[in-house]
Amino acid sequence: MSGLVVGYGSPDPLKIEEMFKKINYRGPYVSGISTNKQVMLAQNYLKADCPMANPDRDKVPVTSSGNGVWQICYDGQMGNQKELAKAHGLSNGPFQEERLVLHLHQEHGSDMCEYLDDAIFAFVISNGDEIFAARDLLGIKTLFYGRRDNTLYLATELKSLAAVTDDVNEFPPGHYMDGSGNLTRFAELPKTPPEHLHSDLNQMVEDIRDIIQRSLQSRVDFTVETGGLLSGGMDSSVINYLASQLYKEKFGNDAQLKTFAVGVGESEDIETARIMAKQIDSDHHELIVDLDQILAVLPEVIYFLESFDPSLVRGSVSNYLISKYARERGIDLLLSGEGGDEIFCGYIYLKDFPAEELFARQMECVGFLHNNASLRLDRMNHCNSVRVVAPLISGELFRYTLAIPAEYKQKPVGNEKVEKWILRKALQP
Structure with missing residues (x-):
């Protein structure tokens, strides 16, 4: 459970740094800022978020090893991490959840959220040309977004966005956002109760x-x-x-x-x-x-x-x-x-x-x-x-x-x- 700041379009490095400093308490153990084409990503972690990580060796945001260079800013926790990792052939090690989310995105695109039904999350994935962001159904992990000067900004906390823009919006739970900034619902709370599993x-x-x-x-x-x-x-x-x-x-x-x-x-x-x-x-x-x-x-x-x-x-x-x-x-x-x-x-x-x-x-x-x-x-x-x-x-x-x-x-x-x-x-x- 960490902190993230993302700029997509023409992000100002000084603004990203200013936004990131606002939430430094969310991750004094491991942190990093990455620039790739038209995207800047900033991520920090607490020690309890990544106890297997070595701050001197393991760099963040986490980068994929698959097709193309994809990176992820992630705040979340999975209950079925071990099962998903085993099913998709991912090795144990630092940032397994982040690597798993990147893998699911490469394999399933926007349908990846279906696999995260026992997880709380807010994340942004990017290859430098486009982004994909999502927030869990219950909205347990916070995420906000806003725009300024043809740039889309996303952040874990409001105070980061308020440092650079007056256009501040809550990222709705159960939705994902594509590179065009369009929001799409991937899940919703039921209107009626499901059938009883059994009467025992x-x-x-x-x-x-x-x-x-x-x-x-x-x-x-x-x-x-x-x-x-x-x-x-x-x-x-x-x-x-x-x-x-x-x-x-x-x-x-x-x-x-x-x-x-x-x-x-x-x-x-x-x-x-x-x-x-x-x-x-x-x-x-x-x-x-x-x-x-x-x-x-x-x-x-x-x-x-x-x-x-x-x-x-x-x-x-x-x-x-x-x-x-x-x-x-x-x-x-x-x-x-x-x-x-x-x-x-x-x-x-x-x-x-x-x-x-x-x-x-x-x-x-x-x-x-x-x-x-x-x-x-x-x-x-x-x-x-x-x-x-x-x-x-x-x-x-x-x-x-x-x-x-x-x-x-x-x-x-x-x-x-x-x-x-x-x-x-x-x-x-």
């Missing part, structure tokens, strides 16, 4: 548990200093519980995953996170803050978040503070439980809707994810040079849960409904 509740529960474990294992290997964001809520507890098990399997039963919680005074969240940390035997760290500390960081939070939305800003402050706290203690990668409320209908207000309307309301939540929780998650961690992984935001899990009946997501129990009921069921001892 026990099988659903087992499948959900397996998919979440598989998602975690395919995205995290603990090769860099890894910790978990533990709010005390259900989703973060699930992820940290499973991650702690994997951590002990790899390093021994006495090994403890580092977990991090933030709160004001002895808040309920702090207490709940403390109980969960003890339960999973983690090396738990707490950051207790007061109102003055919160107010002091508001300007920074808004700058990095690029939003004035009150609820989004409010939720981002704690994420910013705990990410900074974890980074100061050597953490390169943080695990998050984000996505659970959207995938499993965890928002309390969804209880107000009848079962037949729940799917449509859930898709509204999912459609807003890129401008809400995932934006907060991306910006508040990357501004502290920390990679963040949210295993519940998985293409495989998303597609599977679409077919789960509404009554298993919001389970009627007496006169109430239990939110995320099937997730609770899946993680019961």
Whole structure:
């Protein structure tokens, strides 16, 4: 999860450098700028983005070894990377995901996006004469574009574009852009639920548990200093519980995953996170803050978040503070439980809707994810040079849960409904 800046047409090198400096915190480990004909590409990475890379040897943007010279600026993460690499004969090594995306583009052109159905991504590919850019269906990875002086600019963050043009647009999720600057939709959220896979509740529960474990294992290997964001809520507890098990399997039963919680005074969240940390035997760290500390960081939070939305800003402050706290203690990668409320209908207000309307309301939540929780998650961690992984935001899990009946997501129990009921069921001892 890195940063990119691209200019296509007649890009000004000084402008590209100015844009790139705006997001240097997204990748102080490996970075580079490349010029090829009418295209300039700038890319940076965190250490956790490319732990196998050698900054003195491996140059970026990554270049293809196939027909012609194609380069890629990439910000993303694949859940099915190993399977795709094996199927297409790609060797292991640094920047495998980037090499895989380049290969898929050469093999399939714009149809390549069909193969990235278990990935979050925003990327730009170019051979110097043309470009191809795309953003994942849920818009988990950010991308913006704008024009000035017959040049198309693309960047991970708004602040980069604002440095060179007033023409700033969000690159829409589920779309790709060709060299003419035309946007084409390659995928969209479903309007109606798919047919149920089966009616066996026990099988659903087992499948959900397996998919979440598989998602975690395919995205995290603990090769860099890894910790978990533990709010005390259900989703973060699930992820940290499973991650702690994997951590002990790899390093021994006495090994403890580092977990991090933030709160004001002895808040309920702090207490709940403390109980969960003890339960999973983690090396738990707490950051207790007061109102003055919160107010002091508001300007920074808004700058990095690029939003004035009150609820989004409010939720981002704690994420910013705990990410900074974890980074100061050597953490390169943080695990998050984000996505659970959207995938499993965890928002309390969804209880107000009848079962037949729940799917449509859930898709509204999912459609807003890129401008809400995932934006907060991306910006508040990357501004502290920390990679963040949210295993519940998985293409495989998303597609599977679409077919789960509404009554298993919001389970009627007496006169109430239990939110995320099937997730609770899946993680019961």
